[in-house]
Every structure is written in C-alpha cells, then in structure tokens.
Amino acid sequence: MTDDQARSNRSTEGMVDYNAHSSAQRSAVAGHAATISQLVQSIGAVRPEFRLADYGCGPGLSTINVARPAIDAYRMLDGEGPIAVCHADLPGNDWNALFTLLSGPEGYLEGQNGIRPEAAVGSFYDRMLSDASVDLATCFAASHWFSHAVHLDAPGTVWFADLKGEARREMATLARNDWVRLLTLRAEELRQGGYLLVSTLGSVPDPEEANGAAASGRGIYRAIQVAAQSMADDGLLDQAILDRFVFALWFLTEVEAKEPIESDPDLSKAFAIEQVTVVPAPANADDVFGALIDDPAAYARAYTGYTRAFADTTLRTQLFGPAAKNGDEAEALAKEFYRRFEALYRAHPGTYRFELWLLTVILRKR
C-alpha cells in the first residue's frame, strides 16, 4: 500500500468514539443554543414546514443539541406546524447510532408531534438538499475540513498553519475555494430570509507565528508532528510519506472568513453578514483539558482520546496505511503512534495544550 492512488481522497472519513471525546464540540453547540433560538424567532412560522439542516452533523449528541433549541423556539411560534430536521453528513457517519439516539431519552422526538427527522448523505461541498428548502442551516465543527485530501511538499509539519512558501499558498487557495463553495451551495439551499450559522475552530492574528496567525489546536498538531517524526526517525514510518502528509483542513481568521463573502459577486448578492467573529472559547480557552493538568496520566489520556476521535481515520488512510504493507502493520503503527503521543503529553503537560478560538459566522439569505 505505498501507491498514492491507494490513499483515500477524502479529507476525513468519520469520527472515532465521538460522543465520549467531543466535549469541546458539545460546548461550542451549547454556547450557541440561545443564538439558534433567536434565529428561529427571526425566521418566524413557515409553511409548508420549517426545515433545519445540520451539515456535518456527526453521530450523535451535538446535532441533537442543535435541533432541540430550534424545535423549542419554533414550537413557541407555531404549536402545530410540521418541522423537518435534516442531519447531513458523509456516508461514513455512524447513522445507526444517530437515529437510535434521536428516538431515545436523549433525543428530541420523545413526546413531540409533527417532527420528521431526515438524513442527507453526501458532502457539503456538493448539493445536499433541494433549492430553497432550508430555513436554518447550521454547521458545527465541520467546515474546516477540505473537500479532498491534500498531498503536498510539506516537510516538518502535518498542518496548514506551519506551512511555508508555495505549499502555504497552495493550501490557502484550497481553503478559500472550499469556503466559497460551501457558502455558494448553502445559498442555493436556503430560503429567502433563512439563516446560515457556521461555528468551528478559528485563528487569531499573532505576529509571533510564522504566518501571522495563531491557529486553534496548534499544540495538538505540533505534538502529532513530533510523535510521527519520532517514528520516521526510528524507521517505522516512511519519511517521504510523512513529508507529503498534511491534514486537509484550515481554521479561518475573521478576515479570511469575511473576505469572499464581501468580494465574491454571487456571495455578496446572496448573503447579508450578521456576524463574523473569532473569539476565545467561553471555557478553558487556554488549555481545553487544563483542568486535568495536575494528573498527567489523565491529561495525556484526554488529549489522546480527543485526537483519536477527530484524526484517527485521516492518519490511518493517509499516513499509517500507505506506510504499511498490510492491515496488521497499519494497526501496529497506529498503536505505536498513540503510545508515543500520549507519552509526550504525560512527560510535558502544558507544552502541547489545546488553545481554542471559535469562529462564528451568521449569514442571512437575501
């Protein structure tokens, strides 16, 4: 499995053990519950039905927590009217887990009438729903993933924020193109007067960083690089594969998020900007798992669990798989990687901390 062709072309393929390791994402959703209610109030009652679409919904609790305030707010406006809640994600999402949760005690269906849960399976870089059929579109902790995997000349780093020169420029172009594409498609799917709410990891200006911006999670990605490089140094990973591996994602600054909405003729016609901000997360913004720092083993476990949840499929398909001769060898590489990653956090608590700045974009469809 050393051929480039054997690698997945997807930027990401689903989350691992997500509900247990997504406290950061869940608190971002919780932090926007009041905004979701306000947006629904502002949209008002809709016929023939009110439709919420949550793009990049994931396998469980977060998307339920997006739907609940929307449903409650809508029921205050319209006690009877039909509501459709569309959960939209890639085919690899754990759809069974999600639909089991929806009708269980943690779901939003119990004791409610007139709510129709739906799934839209595909990429939010393609059309997922029909023209003008969505009133409120949400996208939490997902829009930073690119439409495709990226392989470029990137020795010394596995992520966008530390790239230099041509590689950085290439990556920036991909990021802008995907952001424009995501917004353009949502503009087609939204009804007039509807809202798009995007919340994800962001970056803030920082003159001390190589590219002038500090990106959320910089400690985590640098720890991934250190652990992976130590495996390459020990002959366990092919250096050439590591040098061409970059996580296919980008955390936008306020300026990067806003610029195409203002300058792209179609987007500026389609959307009025209500909010574009990047601010520190409401809690533990300096070290998301900092509450555990006095217990280095627990701190290291929390970081490893979180990282596995978002990075495992990407690392397996783009780094361990291509570097291994067979599935067992890839599995052994993954195990060794997490062992080294966890040891790094245990040995140096605080060095690779997860700093979190949240990007919020709220746009109204004209």
Ligand SMILES: C[S@@+](CC[C@H](N)C(=O)[O-])C[C@H]1O[C@@H](n2cnc3c(N)ncnc32)[C@H](O)[C@@H]1O
């Ligand atoms: C970190 S999870 C976030 C899940 C949930 N929204 C939350 O806030 O907890 C990212 C989700 O985005 C989905 N995703 C990534 N790229 C996507 C794409 N191009 N189209 C649809 N979903 C995508 C992944 O499959 C995953 O479920």
